[in-house]
Each structure stands twice: as C-alpha cells, then as structure tokens.
Amino acid sequence: MATLALPYETRRYLRNVNWYLIAAAALLTLFGIIAIQSANLHSGDAASEYRKQIVYAIIGIGVMYLFSRIDYRNFQRWAPWLYGANLLILAFVLKGGHNALGAQRWISLGSFQIQPSEPAKLILAIFIAWGLCKWPFQRIEDLARPLVAVGVPALLIVKQPDLGTTLVLLAILSTQLFFGLDKLQYFVAYAAGVIATAAFTVGTNFILKPFQKARLLVFVQPNADPQGAGYNLNQSKIAVGSGEWFGRGLHHGTQTQLNFVPEHSRDFIFTVVAEELGFLGAIAMLACYVMLLYGGIQAMLAARDRFGFLLAAGIVGMFAFHIIVNVGMTIGIMPITGIPLPFMSYGGSAIITNFAAIGVLLNIYSQKDRGMLGNA
Numbered sequence: 001m002a003t004l005a006l007p008y009e010t011r012r013y014l015r016n017v018n019w020y021l022i023a024a025a026a027l028l029t030l031f032g033i034i035a036i037q038s039a040n041l042h043s044g045d046a047a048s049e050y051r052k053q054i055v056y057a058i059i060g061i062g063v064m065y066l067f068s069r070i071d072y073r074n075f076q077r078w079a080p081w082l083y084g085a086n087l088l089i090l091a092f093v094l095k096g097g098h099n100a101l102g103a104q105r106w107i108s109l110g111s112f113q114i115q116p117s118e119p120a121k122l123i124l125a126i127f128i129a130w131g132l133c134k135w136p137f138q139r140i141e142d143l144a145r146p147l148v149a150v151g152v153p154a155l156l157i158v159k160q161p162d163l164g165t166t167l168v169l170l171a172i173l174s175t176q177l178f179f180g181l182d183k184l185q186y187f188v189a190y191a192a193g194v195i196a197t198a199a200f201t202v203g204t205n206f207i208l209k210p211f212q213k214a215r216l217l218v219f220v221q222p223n224a225d226p227q228g229a230g231y232n233l234n235q236s237k238i239a240v241g242s243g244e245w246f247g248r249g250l251h252h253g254t255q256t257q258l259n260f261v262p263e264h265s266r267d268f269i270f271t272v273v274a275e276e277l278g279f280l281g282a283i284a285m286l287a288c289y290v291m292l293l294y295g296g297i298q299a300m301l302a303a304r305d306r307f308g309f310l311l312a313a314g315i316v317g318m319f320a321f322h323i324i325v326n327v328g329m330t331i332g333i334m335p336i337t338g339i340p341l342p343f344m345s346y347g348g349s350a351i352i353t354n355f356a357a358i359g360v361l362l363n364i365y366s367q368k369d370r371g372m373l374g375n376a
Contacts, residue, residue, distance in 0.1 A: 016365070016366035016368070017068075017362065017365075017366070018295050018298055018299060018361070018362055018365040018366075020291050020292070020294055020295030020298065021292065021295035021296065021299070021358050021361055021362060021365075022358070022362070023291065024288050024289070024291040024292035024295060025064070025292065025343055025354070025355065025358050027288045028285070028288050028289070028292070028342070028343035028344055029057045029060075029343045029344075029351070031273065031285055031288070031343075031344060032053065032269065032341075032343055032344035032345065032346075032351075033050050033053050033054060033057070034050075034250070035265075035269050035272040035273055035276075035344060036049050036050040036053055036265045036269070036346050037050035038250050038251050038253075038256065038257075038272055038276060039256055039264045039265040039269065039272045040265050041251055041257065042257055042259070043259065043265075046265065049265055049346050050346075052346075052348070053346055053348075053351070055348075056347075056348040056351050056352060057351060057355075059348075059352055060351050060352045060354065060355030060356075061355060063352055063355050063356050063359065064355040064356065064358050064359040064362070065359065066359065067355075067356050067358075067359025067360050067362075067363065068358075068359040068360075068362035068363050068366070069363070070359075070363060071363065071367075072307075072308055072311065072360055072363045072364050072367065073305070073307065073308070075126045075130075075311070075360070076126075076129075076130050076133070076307050078126075079126050079127045079129075079130035079131075080127070080130070082123045082126060082127065083123060083124075083126075083127040083149070086116070086119070086120050086123045086124075086153065087152060087153060087156070089107070089116045090116055090117065090120060090153055090156040090157065091156060092107070093105065093106070093107060093116055093117075093156075093160065094156065094159055094160070097160075104160050105117060105160045105162055112348070113348075114348075114349055115347070115349035115350070116349075117157045117160070117162055117165045118165075118347075118349035118350050118352075118353040119349070119353050119356070120153055120157065120165070120169070121165070121168055121169065121172060121318055121353065121357075122315070122318075122353055122356060122357050122360070124149075124150060124153060124169055124172055124173075124314075125172050125176070125311060125314030125315055125318060125357075126311060126314075127149060128146055128149060128150070128172065128173055128176045128310070128314060129176060129180075129307050129310035129311040129313075129314060130307065131145060131146055131149060132146070132176060132177075132180035132181075132306075132310055133306050133307050133310070137181060137182065137183070137186065140186060140189055143177075143186060143189070143190055146173060146176075146177065147173075147190075150169055150170065150172075150173045153169065154166045154169050154170070157169070162338070163337055163338065164267075164325075164337040164338035164339040164340075165339075167321070167325070167337055167339070168318060168321055168322065168339065170194065171317055171318065171320075171321035172314045172317055172318050172321075174190075174191075174194070174317070175313050175314055175316070175317025175318075176310050176313055176314045176317070177190055179309070179310060179313045180306075180310050180313075231262075232261070232262055232263075232268070232336055233329075233332055233336060235255060235260045235261045235262075236261055236268055236271050236329075236330045236331070236332075237330075237331060237332050238255055238260070239253065239255035239256065239260070239261050239264075239271040239272075239274065239275040240270075240271055240274040240275065240282075240330060240331055242254070242255065242275055243274045243275040243276065243277070243278040243279065243281075243282070244278055244279065245278050245279050245280060246277075246278040246279075246280060247274075247275060247276045247277040247278030247279075247280075247281055248275060248276055248278075249276060250276050250277070251276070252276065253272065253275035253276040254275075255271065255275055256271065256272050256275055256276060265345070265346045266340060266345045266346050266347065267326065267329075267336075267338050267339065267340055267341075267345065268330055269340075269341050269344045269345045269346070270282070270285075270326060270327050270330045270341055270344070271330050273285050273344075274330070285344075286327070289319075289323050289342075292319060292342075293316060293319060293320060293323075295361065295365075296312065296315060296316035296319060296361055297316060298365060299312045299316075299361040299362070299364045299365040300312040300313055300316060300364075302364065302365045302367070302368040303364050303367070304367055304368065308364045308367065311360065311364065312360075312361055312364050315357045315360060315361055316361075318357065319342055319354075319357070321339075322339055322340065322341065322342050323341070323342065325337060325339045326339050326340065326341040326345075327341070342354045
C-alpha cells in the first residue's frame with residue numbers, strides 16, 4: 001500500500017513549529033467560545049456573539065498561518081511605513097470613527113466594525129523593536145525617541161477614550177526597553193518617569209475622564225461607591241468566589257446568567273469561567289496561558305538577531321500584561337481598566353490581532369533553522 005508522503009517544505013515547516021503556542025491559542029479560543037456562549041445565553045441579540053467569535057477565530061487562524069510564513073525580518077523594513085499608516089488610521093478614528101457606548105474606537109466597513117487600536121499594539125511592538133536596533137542610546141536624552149514614538153499613538157487612543165489599550169502600549173514599550181537598553185540606569189530613569197506621569201495623570205483632571213479616574217480610585221477604596229464605580233468589581237468578586245472548587249456548572253452561574261456582571265462576554269469573561277467551571281476550570285485556563293507565555297519565551301530565546309528578540313519580547317510583554325491585569329481586576333488585585341483577556345474575550349479585532357502576533361512568534365521561532373525560508 002502506498003503511503004502519503006508530505007512535501008519536503010511542509011515537513012520542514014512542521015518540524016520547526018512551536019506547538020506550545022498553537023495548542024495554547026487553540027485551547028484558549030475554545031475556552032472563550034464556550035464562555036461567550038454561556039455568558040450571552042439569555043442576552044437577546046448578543047446570544048449570537050459566540051457564532052461570530054467562531055468566524056473571527058477561523059479568520060484569525062488563517063492570519064496566524066500567513067504571518068508564520070512571512071519572514072519576520074521583513075517587518076524591520078516595513079516598520080516606519082506600518083507606524084505611519086497606523087497613526088493616520090488612529091487619527092481618522094477620532095474624526096470619522098463609529099461611536100458606541102460613549103467611545104469612538106471603531107471604523108465601520110458595512111456590517112463589520114474594526115477597532116484599529118488592537119493591531120496598533122502589534123505595529124508598535126514592531127516599530128519599537130526597529131527603533132531600538134536603529135537609534136543610538138548614548139545619552140539619557142536619547143530615550144525621547146521611543147517615548148515620543150509611543151506617546152503619539154497613546155494620546156490618540158486615550159482620546160477615544162481607551163485607557164486600557166494605552167496602558168498595553170506602555171507595557172510593550174517597558175518590556176522592550178528593559179531588554180533593549182544597554183545601561184540599566186536609563187531604564188531606571190524611564191521607570192521613575194512612568195511613575196511620576198502616572199501620579200500626575202491620576203491626580204489631575206487633564207488626561208483622564210471622571211469615570212476613568214473613578215475606576216482607578218475605587219481600587220484603593222472598593223467600598224467607597226458600591227453601587228457606582230465599585231459595582232463591577234463587587235459583582236465580579238462575588239461571581240468568582242461563588243464558583244468554589246468545581247463551579248456551578250455551565251449555564252448555571254447566577255451572576256452570569258442574571259447579568260449581574262457587566263461586560264461578562266468581554267472584559268469580565270474570566271468571571272464566567274470562575275463561576276461556572278470553578279477554581280479547577282480557572283486553573284486549567286491559566287495553565288493554557290502559562291503554556292502560551294512559555295512558547296513566547298521560547299521564541300525570544302530562539303531569535304537569531306536583536307530585532308527578532310526584541311519583537312518577541314514586546315509580544316510576550318503584551319500578552320503577559322493583558323493576562324495579569326484582566327484576571328487581576330476581576331478578583332480585585334488590579335484596577336479596572338477595560339483590558340480584554342487574549343483569545344477569550346469577545347471581539348474580532350482583538351482575536352485576529354492576537355493570532356497575528358502568534359504567527360509572528362511562530363516565524364521567529366522557526367528561524368532557528370535559517371534554511372527554512374531561504375535565508376541561510
């Protein structure tokens with residue numbers, strides 16, 4: 001009987017795949033679809049969100065494969081153009097974007113809506129990695145370049161308003177500066193500046209809107225406004241705690257099914273998992289995230305040049321910040337900032353961007369075999 005032999009290039013590709021990244025992304029996406037379906041079971045029009053998420057996931061998987069086949073070093077050449085185009089799109093959103101729930105973050109394309117601030121995270125990681133390879137850092141003043149590079153899109157995004165994504169951009173920059181700066185004192189100076197800026201931002205009314213400040217301040221005094229700014233946090237903590245060890249069962253979580261937790265298919269998707277699948281279900285989900293980050297670190301260590309290492313570091317930092325802040329805010333150890341949970345929270349722009357980032361990591365990892373893409 002004849003055996004089916006895969007083409008040589010296909011076998012070579014499969015040998016160089018980081019299966020930790022693929023398995024983690026697939027399992028988390030499945031987790032998310034199940035949680036979204038349960039969260040919106042009694043939510044009218046939103047009940048179909050899980051079907052849309054399946055479509056977004058399929059598109060995302062295709063994008064992941066495409067990005068895994070693009071030599072990541074091409075992004076080093078394209079970085080300035082990607083960054084410029086990203087700024088133009090973010091500026092357009094403020095003038096011609098779609099407004100919903102008091103925020104102007106989307107561009108409508110027929111029946112589809114795109115949130116440009118999501119791919120902006122990956123584009124910024126590419127641009128800062130490029131800059132750290134190109135710009136000299138011989139004086140403390142040289143830090144102005146990456147700070148301005150992040151500051152411009154960050155201001156455009158915070159005006160939407162979208163504080164969560166702005167903080168993600170800062171996390172990406174911080175990660176890449178930590179690994180990319182040769183002198184530790186430069187990073188210490190940068191960190192001190194970030195702390196001072198954060199104190200100014202929270203302490204004044206120049207940047208944040210009142211509801212954004214209230215969300216941050218309620219973290220310090222969670223009982224100060226239990227029916228207002230503190231409502232989301234209190235309901236979230238009740239949902240997480242009521243799940244106990246084994247959960248109330250899928251479709252049987254009272255906080256979830258009675259819609260006590262707002263945005264529970266988006267920013268608060270972790271409460272659905274914790275309440276209905278319990279502590280063990282939450283641990284299984286977090287184990288998938290550990291696998292994801294482990295695969296990302298493998299890509300960092302496999303990088304054969306400085307650009308690849310810093311790009312992988314920025315992506316890993318992006319994922320880690322999302323995970324820590326999102327899970328942390330649902331259990332009360334982080335301020336509520338509106339940051340989605342990667343691959344879990346509902347949203348097409350987010351999940352497609354996440355899969356694209358995984359594709360970049362896959363390509364960086366595969367380059368440990370230089371001959372794979374013809375770049376020996």
